[in-house]
Amino acid sequence: MFKKLVIVLLCAMPLSVFAQYKFGTINTQEVFALMPEKATAEKTLQDLAKKYEDEFVKMREEFNKKYKEFMAQDSLPENIKARRMQEVQELQQRIQNFQEVAQGDIEKQQQQLFAPIEKKLTDAIKSVGTEQKFTYIFDLASPMPVILYHGAPSEDVTAAVKTKLGLK
Template sequence: MKSKITILFIAFISALSIAQTKVGTINSEYIIGIMPEAKIVMEKTQDYGSKLDSSFSIKAKEYEDKVADFRKNEAEYGELMKKTLIKEITIMEEELKKFQDNGNKLMQLRQNELMRPLYNLLNSTIEAIAKENKYTQILTTTGNQFAYIDEKFDITQLVMDKLGVKEPEIKE
């Protein structure tokens, strides 16, 4: 009985040692950065930002006009009028800050929304290449600290080829 368990245990350990993993790497941020679609996303994001900026500029101009008018006519105002105007200016300033904060958040949300299809396309392409080449894991090289990466397991070029993305020419 003990010999059967020992044989089964040895067979199990042998099977584990035979099962090998194949790990690849990819620079996904590089690929996203050179995709033609990424340039379109950046243009759309900048257009959206310009629209937000124009709205912000209008509100900022109203605030500046209100402050300038208050400073110009401050001597003519009574105490109650000064307090009321200072309160209005303070409220406008807070609204301006909120508008700016919301604008930044909206810009980030818009960019994420526009980039999502690119990341989905990249992920499905990585998955297809990993299955074709029998990789068990693909690690991204951006943001990770690797002591050593063998270049022959880097699938960045394979993904670029499958997506039809060309490496930009280096201008001297």
């Protein structure tokens, strides 16, 4: 519905209206991938994930050991078996809780690490747009970039944003 409305409006407007607009495009994924801060943030996340993985392996080994001990002891009284079974179940629950906490912490760290990088990129795009007097800059990395006009070619500002950020 929105697409049809835009097409109707575009057809109804005189082409001279578009002469006052300057359109640009950028591939934010390309620029974001080149930013050195991204690599640093990813390294920090990998290190954090490795620490959680190491701890998870230790917990899993402890669980496997207790489970094998539990399965190997047939001659114990029922109340001791029940207590050991409860220990195994509690350890399994701790492992599940640990995984949830670890995943949540990694996601939180990812948001905290990438937010300033994304802001820096957004600020650079806004700066290029202001300096070069663009009316609109569209992100080509979006699943469905908005295309308002097909007749006039847009200008790709990816290189200008890379320059603004000191990237090659």
